[in-house]
Amino acid sequence: MTTPAAPPHSPRRLRRPAWAGRNYTLLTAAAVVTNLGTHGALIAAAFAVLETGGDGGDVGLVTAARTLPLVLFLLIGGAVADRLPRHRVMVAANALNCVSQGLFAVLVLTGDALLWQMMLLSALGGTGQAFFNPAAEGMLMSSVSGEQVSRAFALFRMAMNGAGIGGAALGGAMIAAVGPGWVLAIDAAAFAVAGALRAFLDVGHIAKRAPGGGLLKDLREGWTEFASRPWLWSIVAQFAVVVAVVGAAESVYGPLVAQEQLGGARPWGLALAAFGVGTLGGAVLMMRWKPRRMLLVGTLCVFPLALPSAALAVPLPVGGLAAVMFLSGVTLEVFGVAWMTALHQEIPEEKLSRVSAYDWFGSTAMLPVSTALAGPAESLFGRQTALWGCAGLIVLVTALVLLVPDVRNLTRRTKEIAARPAAPVSADTEGPVGRLG
Template sequence: MTAADLVPPSARPSRADRNYRLLTAAAIITGLGTNGALIAAAFAVLESGGDAGDVGLVAAARTAPLVLFLLIGGAVADRLPRHRVMVASNTLNCVSQAVFAWLVLAGDARLWQMMVLTALCGTGQAFNPAAEGMLMSTVSGEQASRAFALFRMSMQGAAIGGAALGGAMIAAMDPGWVLAVDAAAFAVAGALRSFLDVSHIPARAPGGGLLADLRDGWREFVGRTWLWAVVAQFSVVVAAVGAAEAVYGPLVARDELGGARPWGLALAAFGVGTLGGAVLMMRWKPRRLLLAGTLCVFPLALPSAGLAVPLPVAGLCAVMFVSGAAIEVFGVSWMTALHQEIPEEKLSRVSAYDWFGSVAMVPLATALAGPVESLAGRSQALWGCAALVVLVTGAVLFVPDVRNLTRRTAPTELVARGTPASADAEGAVGRLG
């Protein structure tokens, strides 16, 4: 049973067909496995005799190839059949996690081996733009927001459930078994994606090679002011939030709130908030997509500010809940805008540039978090993170295309590159014939 089956037929997206169900089911299964495996990998390192620095090296080994290969993954996904790219990616993830599990269960896992295998898993995840492009090509324009909201709600539920299940399994058995479950999850997801129907997707015209595809994707990306402006905004927002929550949050919890449990509760509140935001977006369809979404980025400054005070546990959970709900409003609005404005054959490439811009600064931000704390103090560093979120979000609202991009309720011709549909009648834009 998938998440789509739990929703009454009247509430389902009109195109929640076989492809949508298969994609949602595969995403839930991999989400459950991956979020448990992230915890298991850290404990596997510690149980093999590693320290916190070794845990960080293994985590970096997953992130580095993800950043390195994202753009290539997006171009490949637009060049080759997306379902085959997804199956190949899941196969690589399955094999790497299976070997990782075997080494851990055998008690012979070395740091370099764990880093290499984790890097292979990160490489597979770099081809995720294929899944996003396939999802966007599956749903209809009018019901896209509801479909994306249901999909994101399923993903967030899988993230919460996967982390909880992984933690419970690690408490009861060797972390290697959690890694083995993750490998099995990738195998099942790959099998489901192999049954996707791609007959509705036009055949790809012969191109000029991978580099030509990357250049074409770059032109599509920079030719739309709203697109590169929001991605530039999120390169700072994600870096600031990442430093606050991945580095400073656990430290504040340890020193000010009584240990890891309060921080776990706060993260759980964030997860519950994302579910609430997704439920809201199944019903709410803001007319000015990016204006509504961008306004909901401001609450992402609240967790950093709450940690800077620091707020008591109840207050911190409250601001984490609000920020979780707000980011889902942005996320669904953003996916709807991409679905509406980007040509189908370029969705994966544009998605790859979006992902790359959003995560590229995270390693630098987390690496600088410690030195900044030493120079300015933890509270000042956290206030700085909150201020960065507010400043760049306020700045992007000065971009007219961000304020004016409007939801189209009926199929229309493609909007001219770089010019979203205006919210005002006098702002009518040129059309491509």
């Protein structure tokens, strides 16, 4: 009697969990592609200005040209994203970024780039980002549901931050090897690929918006939703200050301290890399940890963001600065995931993009002002005093936010999160599931 031959071994097909549905997977893949390109392109744009004979002031003008329309058009972008299908807004914004970065690359590669041209193209890129950000955040939050939403947001942020770290490192190496023009060209291609991925998003689960009302009515409705929630506007007001002073400390004072007292650009790069690694660690932590009082935990985790400014004021040796930056990266990511989870739980789906726009606007509006005033503040008070002031402001506004009862008492409501509709789940998933791009 012969034994029948065993069937050939077929490896088990890899299956993604239910919370990583089709929309979520496409959004994460597209975010990785764009972050790989964009973080290198930001460095490339600065070196492109310098290669044309520009100085630090010219680099600042090109940066400001991108930031200003980003702030100006965010609220309109949020209203548009809640009125039109969000994936179409995202694809159109990606197309604008692709064209602007492509033209920027051509100008740099041909050696014909003028300062006003680079400023104009940067402004177009900032405009695209203003429409993209609220649509993307609303789309991401509507793509997940169930008890594992925090894990989904943490994994998304981990993938995005990891791609940003890799993109900056790869971009720096490529600028040295082939010049900034090719890095800008790669960024344009990345926007094209990401836009193509986002074109396949399924918005069938999102209820169609009722026609009429007008843009101003949409903006008023978004403001009413925003202003009616003390935990929301108070934390956004807090981060208007936090983002402003952290931006001034890390983009203006940090490189100066490193150059004069720590040994140059290399130790500052190490400290920034430690911060990036910390964000990855924080995302890993939040994939497992689900704090019940999520805003209380998140707000407490903002206090360590004062430590880098204090470390620069001392200044600490490179090892100590890197450790402080790592810790602040971890705690910032804990806040980011807790914040996204709170928005997902509390804000109606049809208003997510408008509320997100007010969040983005409030959090970034003071950044251009703070970076512009960093130099005069150093001249008036001294760099060390200015840095201690940055640290003190972060501690002060964070302590004030803790006085808001809703911040202390808002709790995770698992049943409501689980009941929220999300994108349809693909057949090859295993089961159901359970904010800072």
